[in-house]
Structure formats: C-alpha cells, structure tokens
Amino acid sequence: MKDKLTKYILLCLLVCIGTGCEQTEMPSNANIGKEVNVRFSLGMLPAEGTDTRASAPHLPEVENLIYDIWVLQFNENGILLDTETKYYPREGESGLYVEDFEATLIAAQNSTVCLVVNTDDPTISWPNNFPAFQRMLLDVQASNDLSLRDRMPMCGYWQGNVTGDGQVLSALLCRMMTRINLVVNNQTDAALAGGTVALENVPTRAYVYPRINQEALPDDAYTSEGFSDSFTSIASEASQEFYYYIAPNICSGEDHATKVTVTSGDKTWSVTLGTSAPDEADRIYTLYANNYYTFTLNLK
Structure with a gap:
C-alpha cells in the first residue's frame, strides 16, 4: 500500500x-x-x-x-x-x-x-x-x-x-481539500432514530504546495469546534450518505487520525479513518489532498 x-x-x-x-x-x-x-x-x-x-x-x-x-x-x-x-x-x-x-x-x-x-x-x-x-x-x-x-x-x-x-x-x-463520502448502513434489526454522525480531528489548515514527505500537521491545524450531522431515521437494512470537505489530514499516527462516531439512542459506533484498511500492518492514517474517499460503516 x-x-x-x-x-x-x-x-x-x-x-x-x-x-x-x-x-x-x-x-x-x-x-x-x-x-x-x-x-x-x-x-x-x-x-x-x-x-x-x-x-x-x-x-x-x-x-x-x-x-x-x-x-x-x-x-x-x-x-x-x-x-x-x-x-x-x-x-x-x-x-x-x-x-x-x-x-x-x-x-x-x-x-x-x-x-x-x-x-x-x-x-x-x-x-x-x-x-x-x-x-x-x-x-x-x-x-x-x-x-x-x-x-x-x-x-x-x-x-x-x-x-x-x-x-x-x-x-x-x-x-487543496479532501472529500469524505460516508455511507452509514443500518444492519441492526430496528430503525435508528434521532442519531448523530460526528467527526473528530478535522483539519482546517492545508499545505499550499503539494510535495512528498510533508511534515505532520501541528495541533493548531485542527478545529476545536464540533463537526457533526444529525439524521431523523435510518430504517433497518437501509443506508444514508454524508459528505464532508476537510483539509488533508497529514498525520503520523492514530492520535491525530480523523475519527467518525455514530450515535443513536444508547448505541455508539466508532471508526478511525485512513488511506489504508484498518487490518493492514503499519496502517496509513493520512488523508491526501485532491482525493475523495468512500468509507462504508456497517452498523450491527
């Protein structure tokens, strides 16, 4: 990879x-x-x-x-x-x-x-x-x-x-931006009602010039404000899509990786995003400029 x-x-x-x-x-x-x-x-x-x-x-x-x-x-x-x-x-x-x-x-x-x-x-x-x-x-x-x-x-x-x-x-x-296409699949036995989709570690500062081996973003490149969506209902076996534009997340490890948390009622699902798959060794958490990423979250 x-x-x-x-x-x-x-x-x-x-x-x-x-x-x-x-x-x-x-x-x-x-x-x-x-x-x-x-x-x-x-x-x-x-x-x-x-x-x-x-x-x-x-x-x-x-x-x-x-x-x-x-x-x-x-x-x-x-x-x-x-x-x-x-x-x-x-x-x-x-x-x-x-x-x-x-x-x-x-x-x-x-x-x-x-x-x-x-x-x-x-x-x-x-x-x-x-x-x-x-x-x-x-x-x-x-x-x-x-x-x-x-x-x-x-x-x-x-x-x-x-x-x-x-x-x-x-x-x-x-x-100079990254687009995230997030597909939330409800694979539970009941509808999800009154839920939220929240992103953490969202960068709002981007490198102007594209080059290899850019330094990891400093702490102040990430927004401290909440970055979330809400949904009224996702039926069982149905899905809903969400779209986000963020600055490319140039990070060296999981601590600053972009994370998604879906909450509905007393249930919570979380996933850490990255360019490579979660089960890959030495996973790459950076999200690059001029890319659009599709992440599918199967909620069970």
Missing part, C-alpha cells in the same frame, strides 16, 4: 511537472527585470478516489469554479519577487470555470510561478522564499454543505523562463 501511495503522489507531481515545466526561450538581456504580459492556460489534476461520483460528482462547472487567483513569482534563487505578487479577483459574485487568464510577471530566467486559487483574501502575507512557501499552511473551510464546494481552494505552478511577448504558461491546478 505504501508503494502504491508513493507512486500515486509521484504521478501527481510528475503530471504537474510535465505541465508546469517547459522549455522556453531565454529572455533577452534588455527585457530581464521588466514587466511582461503572459497568458496562463489552466487545467485540473483529476481527483483520485472510488466509485461514488454518481451520487455527488465532481463537476467542472461546480467544483472547479474560480473566484480569485494569487500569482506569486520566485526567481531562480527561490526569492519572492514582491513587486509581482498579484491578487486577481473575479468581477461580481459568481465564479467562473477559467481555462486561461492574463497576468503580469517579470521577465526572468528559471522562475517558479505559483498560483493559489479561491483564498477569498487579498491581504495574505506570503513567505519571501520558495522553501518557506512549500511549508506554508493556509486556512481553509471544512464543511458538510455540498453547496459550498464551488469555492474549492486550489494550487498550481509553472517553472521556466519568463519572456512575455504573448507567452502561454500551462499549469495544472490541484484541489
């Missing part, structure tokens, strides 16, 4: 690299350091998961809507070019499924240009160097409301020589 996960993360990064790193012409000495206009061509890294798209699908016109874009340019030494840290808000209240947009950069060699989407905050203070940016955590909104999924925080990047003159920079965006 670990090998499969490592291969998947590497594949995601290689896809990003394949799109984000391009062989480009060298900027002329006369243009280096000057503002130039470029156009970004944006794509979306496919979400990885299981077969529940039919009940609550990832729709491009819903989950890929863009309301605002931060553009950060780092030079070849990894230093942020503050003069070109720009915030591009959408006009009006509605989002747009953006495939390309224009931006202003600085002509430079070996630049890394990062895009951070849907922060809804024009006042973010960004780190002044690329290594610190890679370790940065961003506040995101955990939710059990599917109507809020159109403000999905996303990130992407491009690497190469910025020359301007109509240059098109291709970048893939990756969702």
Whole structure:
C-alpha cells in the first residue's frame, strides 16, 4: 500500500511537472527585470478516489469554479519577487470555470510561478522564499454543505523562463481539500432514530504546495469546534450518505487520525479513518489532498 501511495503522489507531481515545466526561450538581456504580459492556460489534476461520483460528482462547472487567483513569482534563487505578487479577483459574485487568464510577471530566467486559487483574501502575507512557501499552511473551510464546494481552494505552478511577448504558461491546478463520502448502513434489526454522525480531528489548515514527505500537521491545524450531522431515521437494512470537505489530514499516527462516531439512542459506533484498511500492518492514517474517499460503516 505504501508503494502504491508513493507512486500515486509521484504521478501527481510528475503530471504537474510535465505541465508546469517547459522549455522556453531565454529572455533577452534588455527585457530581464521588466514587466511582461503572459497568458496562463489552466487545467485540473483529476481527483483520485472510488466509485461514488454518481451520487455527488465532481463537476467542472461546480467544483472547479474560480473566484480569485494569487500569482506569486520566485526567481531562480527561490526569492519572492514582491513587486509581482498579484491578487486577481473575479468581477461580481459568481465564479467562473477559467481555462486561461492574463497576468503580469517579470521577465526572468528559471522562475517558479505559483498560483493559489479561491483564498477569498487579498491581504495574505506570503513567505519571501520558495522553501518557506512549500511549508506554508493556509486556512481553509471544512464543511458538510455540498453547496459550498464551488469555492474549492486550489494550487498550481509553472517553472521556466519568463519572456512575455504573448507567452502561454500551462499549469495544472490541484484541489487543496479532501472529500469524505460516508455511507452509514443500518444492519441492526430496528430503525435508528434521532442519531448523530460526528467527526473528530478535522483539519482546517492545508499545505499550499503539494510535495512528498510533508511534515505532520501541528495541533493548531485542527478545529476545536464540533463537526457533526444529525439524521431523523435510518430504517433497518437501509443506508444514508454524508459528505464532508476537510483539509488533508497529514498525520503520523492514530492520535491525530480523523475519527467518525455514530450515535443513536444508547448505541455508539466508532471508526478511525485512513488511506489504508484498518487490518493492514503499519496502517496509513493520512488523508491526501485532491482525493475523495468512500468509507462504508456497517452498523450491527
């Protein structure tokens, strides 16, 4: 399982690299350091998961809507070019499924240009160097409301020589969230009435930049508030589905793993979530970004 996960993360990064790193012409000495206009061509890294798209699908016109874009340019030494840290808000209240947009950069060699989407905050203070940016955590909104999924925080990047003159920079965006599809099956002999579904260890801070071997989330990345749903009744042999968007839970062990507790009357069922199955040795409790996980709870 670990090998499969490592291969998947590497594949995601290689896809990003394949799109984000391009062989480009060298900027002329006369243009280096000057503002130039470029156009970004944006794509979306496919979400990885299981077969529940039919009940609550990832729709491009819903989950890929863009309301605002931060553009950060780092030079070849990894230093942020503050003069070109720009915030591009959408006009009006509605989002747009953006495939390309224009931006202003600085002509430079070996630049890394990062895009951070849907922060809804024009006042973010960004780190002044690329290594610190890679370790940065961003506040995101955990939710059990599917109507809020159109403000999905996303990130992407491009690497190469910025020359301007109509240059098109291709970048893939990756969702900075994890979706949990929870299926509660009532396999008892009676209906469950007046119950609750509660999640513990719900992170609300996410790493902006996707990379392998990220540090485990700090304690303050988890919400201290209750995160739960209620249901009126689940008949015997029936099921009910619940959906949650949370920040990816990058954790090193079970203590910070996301847990689900279902309560009905005097009965309680609990399960600890993770990428690998509960009976696997060296279980992986991390829930990764840009993934949707389906967990089925059979209540007996």
